[in-house]
Amino acid sequence: EDQVTQSPEALRLQEGESSSLNCSYTVSGLRGLFWYRQDPGKGPEFLFTLYSAGEEKEKERLKATLTKKESFLHITAPKPEDSATYLCAVQSAGSNYKLTFGKGTLLTVNP
Amino acid sequence: DAGVTQSPTHLIKTRGQHVTLRCSPISGHKSVSWYQQVLGQGPQFIFQYYEKEERGRGNFPDRFSARQFPNYSSELNVNALLLGDSALYLCASSFGGQLGETQYFGPGTRLLVL
Known part of the structure; x- marks a missing residue:
């Protein structure tokens, strides 16, 4: 069975302080790994799809990588x-x- | 272009009642999936439909059912509501419903069961 673990559960950053969120997965035959952003009470907003190890995608201040x-x-x-x-x-x-989801990482960026 | 739309946005029901949630996919998309998201958890897969046929089903009881119409819109039905059915119900659409295709989510329907 597919499994996804995200860490940390919550992350507080100061504006301008760069960091990374982790997604560990166990699957048999990956067909796609997806990142979404979700605001409170709203549906997930698509960010990236990655298909194979070594792939990278960027959008504004975000960059997703895959191993x-x-x-x-x-x-x-x-x-x-x-x-x-x-x-x-x-x-x-x-x-x-x-799609099998992780529990998510709650990111708070303070001004 | 309009994204995935869902109705109603909010719903309050009592235990034992029935509920119908509706979803319209992105124009040109032929596949619709339904997910349940409880507070603090990631979405859990309920169903996927493509061309009016059920192609995937998650670990949900038979009280949950769905269908897809010729215009690719979809309904999720839940019978004999339980308190634990309170959640955000999400609909996602994709072009062909193939493995690896990106699924685009709607805003969700917030269901509260009292």
Whole structure:
């Protein structure tokens, strides 16, 4: 069964203080790893899809990387508006089409 | 362009009642998936539909059912509501429902069961 573990559960940063969020996963036959951002009471907003080890994608202050066992979401010089819960999800060959999510990392960026 | 839309936004029901949640996918998307998210947890997969056929089902009881219409919109039905069914219900759409395709989520329906 697919498993996703995200760490830390919560992270507080000062504006401009760069850091990384971790997503460790166990799957049989990865078909995609997905990062989403979720604001309180809203639906997840798509950020990145990664397919193979070594792949990297960037968008503004965010950069996602992938290895065979984990993915990192690097946040460079964060701003208060980056505060949200960041969710990682995987989909595998035997997943019955479902996304398996981690519990998320709650990021708070203080001005 | 309109994203995934869901209705209603909020709903309050009592135990034992029935509820129907609705979802319209992004224009051109043929697959819809349903997820349940309780506070502090990641979304949990309930169903995926593609071209009106159920292609995947999560570990939810038979009280949960869904269907997809010819225009690719979808309904999630929950019978005999329990207190534990209180959650944010999310609908996600993708173009072809294939493995590895990005799923785009709607704003969700917040269900409270009293």
